[in-house]
Amino acid sequence: MRLWAVVENGQPLQCVEVEDPKPQGSEVVVEVSHCGVCHSDLHFWKGTYDLGNGNILKITDRGVTLPRAPGHEVLGKVVAVGPDATGVAVGDRRIVYPWIGCGNCARCKAGEDNLCDKQASVGVVRHGGFGSHVVVPHPRYLFAYGDLDPAVATTFSCSGITVYSAIRKLGDLDPDRPVLLVGAGGLGLAAISMLQALGHRHIIAVDISEAKRQAALDAGAEAAIDGTDANVVAAVVEAAGGLVPAAIDFVNNGKTASMALDCLSRGGRLVLVGVAGGDFSLSTAGMIFRPRSIIGSATGSQQDLRDVLKLAQAGKLKPIPVTVMPKDDANAALMKLKAGEATGRLVLEGA
Ligand SMILES: [Zn+2]
Ligand SMILES: [Zn+2]
Numbered sequence: 001m002r003l004w005a006v007v008e009n010g011q012p013l014q015c016v017e018v019e020d021p022k023p024q025g026s027e028v029v030v031e032v033s034h035c036g037v038c039h040s041d042l043h044f045w046k047g048t049y050d051l052g053n054g055n056i057l058k059i060t061d062r063g064v065t066l067p068r069a070p071g072h073e074v075l076g077k078v079v080a081v082g083p084d085a086t087g088v089a090v091g092d093r094r095i096v097y098p099w100i101g102c103g104n105c106a107r108c109k110a111g112e113d114n115l116c117d118k119q120a121s122v123g124v125v126r127h128g129g130f131g132s133h134v135v136v137p138h139p140r141y142l143f144a145y146g147d148l149d150p151a152v153a154t155t156f157s158c159s160g161i162t163v164y165s166a167i168r169k170l171g172d173l174d175p176d177r178p179v180l181l182v183g184a185g186g187l188g189l190a191a192i193s194m195l196q197a198l199g200h201r202h203i204i205a206v207d208i209s210e211a212k213r214q215a216a217l218d219a220g221a222e223a224a225i226d227g228t229d230a231n232v233v234a235a236v237v238e239a240a241g242g243l244v245p246a247a248i249d250f251v252n253n254g255k256t257a258s259m260a261l262d263c264l265s266r267g268g269r270l271v272l273v274g275v276a277g278g279d280f281s282l283s284t285a286g287m288i289f290r291p292r293s294i295i296g297s298a299t300g301s302q303q304d305l306r307d308v309l310k311l312a313q314a315g316k317l318k319p320i321p322v323t324v325m326p327k328d329d330a331n332a333a334l335m336k337l338k339a340g341e342a343t344g345r346l347v348l349e350g351a
Helices: 039-046 150-157 159-168 186-197 210-219 232-240 254-262 302-313 327-338
Strands: 002-005 014-017 028-037 048-052 055-058 073-081 093-096 133-136 179-182 203-207 223-226 244-249 264-272 292-296 322-326 345-349
Touching: 002 327, 028 093, 028 150, 028 327, 039 048, 039 327, 073 133, 073 150, 093 150, 150 159, 150 302, 150 322, 150 345, 159 186, 159 244, 159 302, 179 186, 179 254, 186 203, 186 210, 186 302, 203 210, 203 232, 210 223, 223 232, 232 254, 244 254, 254 264, 254 292, 322 327, 327 345
Parallel strands: 179 203, 179 244, 203 223, 244 264, 264 292, 322 345
Antiparallel strands: 002 014, 028 073, 028 133, 028 345, 048 055, 073 093
16 A cells, blocks of 8 residues: 655655555455545645644644545545445445544434544545545445546545535525625635535635636636735625625635624624634624624535535536546645645546
8 A cells, every 4th residue: 555645744745655454344445546635635734723822733633643644535446345344345436435433422323423522534543545545444434426527526525515514504595695605716616516506696705816716707606806805895795785694714714704704794604614724803792783603614424425426416516627636746736735726626546
């Protein structure tokens, strides 16, 4: 088994050979054919998260040991199954649900491993799709994807369910009411496609990159506002015809989250998704005079993945733009994402 692994945070990934995994119990080994490159991989590579107020969280404080292959948008072929693994056979092609928990708590038993307190995620705590193989502890983490394009289907296990889960948290929203999206990178474009699949047609995007604003417009956003504008809030209000009832922040630094909160109307909901990090000050009385909710959202559940696959298989989910690169270009892919040069999703191909 070959890994493009983070050996030292902030340094180029190294190609590391480790022993081929032999599945025990209910474990399943998947040979990776596709792996999406996500901003979380970039944070993992960097090794730190900004918690705001000067506090830094290190990945090594989250139970991570190095070297570790990142990559959590994984799809591939089953090549070995443990003696207790049922319902899956060698040769099956599957999407890996990467947000694996302890498997025993109430959250995990409800298929909400993403909310488990003992995370053992693929590409974080266990080796991910930047390696040639991924081991999952149980076949329940594997999902069939029929005849969908694997380079697109592989993005469902993070970007697909993350946007779907965030949109669900907006509650029952009239499809004719405006939705504000902050960030038009991989997740922002996936959100536009998902909102459209769910009938929404009044989408406003904010991004600091002109290319990404154009990509948002091409994907069907009604307006795309420059995040570097002196008065972004006024521009959003003008484009939306008033304050908005719903916003999702895929960047989520102190500035963007505060801006998105300022764009909300009474009763509005802001869902925070990105991990750019930081903090902002909040007028507590202001939250009563103009009542709004701020909701944190981390990836999605196994049911979210089933729902996303159903939408895609029904032909309702327009595929996001995907750029395929060979697995051996893993470093170049990360640097492209870091430089903000990726439109849509970069997907590494091959084992
Ligand atoms: Zn991700
Ligand atoms: Zn659990």
